[in-house]
Amino acid sequence: MASELRKRTISAIVMAAVTLAATWYGGTPFRLFAAGMSLLIYYEWSKMTRLPEVDLRGDAFGWVAVVCIAANLAFGDVSLGAPLLGGFVITALLLKFLRRGSGWMPGGVLYAGLSGISLAAIRGGDQFGFMATLFLFAVVWGTDILAYFFGRSIGGPKLAPRISPGKTWSGAIGGTVSGVVLGSVLTLSFFSQISPRTVMLALALSVASQIGDLFESFIKRRFGVKDSSHLIPGHGGVMDRVDGLVFACFTAFLLAMAHAAWTGYGETSVAGFLFGL
Structure with missing residues (x-):
């Protein structure tokens, strides 16, 4: 104990x-911190919801989306984060319905992406x-x-x-x-x-x-x-x-x-x- x-x-x-x-x-240290948080959150979300087992292709897209969002947070323009996230979430939803994939994938992209974007925006x-x-x-x-x-x-x-x-x-x-x-x-x-x-x-x-x-x-x-x-x-x-x-x-x-x-x-x-x- x-x-x-x-x-x-x-x-x-x-x-x-x-x-x-x-x-x-x-500045950059905090943006890297926020980007890292987004990546770790998506990793845990994917693991908890078993996305690699039930929707491997959807999970792959989720990783691409969150990595792009994290890269923009760390090295790009934070103000572009929300539009970028919106585009990825809409695409994820379309993929979910067209392929009948897991709804947890677009949810994970939204949750992980918005975590880093909102934190970076607040710190400024x-x-x-x-x-x-x-x-x-x-x-x-x-x-x-x-x-x-x-x-x-x-x-x-x-x-x-x-x-x-x-x-x-x-x-x-x-x-x-x-x-x-x-x-x-x-x-x-x-x-x-x-x-x-x-x-x-x-x-x-x-x-x-x-x-x-x-x-x-x-x-x-x-x-x-x-x-x-x-x-x-x-x-x-x-x-x-x-x-x-x-x-x-x-x-x-x-x-x-x-x-x-x-x-x-x-x-x-x-x-x-x-x-x-």
Whole structure:
């Protein structure tokens, strides 16, 4: 038991150090980090859903799509990521229906591609992107850690017993409140005041992160697997650690895009949207 705890602790420290260092440097290091995350997520998605067994040609296309998206993230123009992803997802859906392939392939392309694109878009290349990424981490990590604490301490009715029997409503509510508080405190450390919109967005991101956690639990239960992979000693796979984060990233990125389209400010960054800049 002590050996397993030591392994988990060391892995957690290494993961946090790599993530925060990439976030600090931004630019190419962070884009490589986001691209690598997309590739690892698709690898785990493909493995969990058994795509190589049920739809080998579809899985091959999925890999081509995600590699192209990752290459664009790392070395191309991040702003082209969303159109590129849209084209690949539409093509994947057409292939699925024309060939009667697995629907998990286009789902994997969307999930893995949007994970890297949204994370890279949030970080951007300036100090506000750095702040926005830290804000996202504070909300998601605060939600995840304190939901576990409140759930174990208070217990009570289960949140989604058929999907994740360990999660409770007390944990979900406690985690949400904690995520909003931590995100708000971090925002106040950057700025002299905080807008109601930022608080509401913290609430939305906290809820989204818990939905992401439940979504991955659903996939694992659907395919009868315990962990998404064994890539991280003591923790399972990458998806096991970032399931909540990527859903929060999706939410922030898509809301910012919708806001830019609605207001006509096409150049509004995700950070500007989050903090009302």
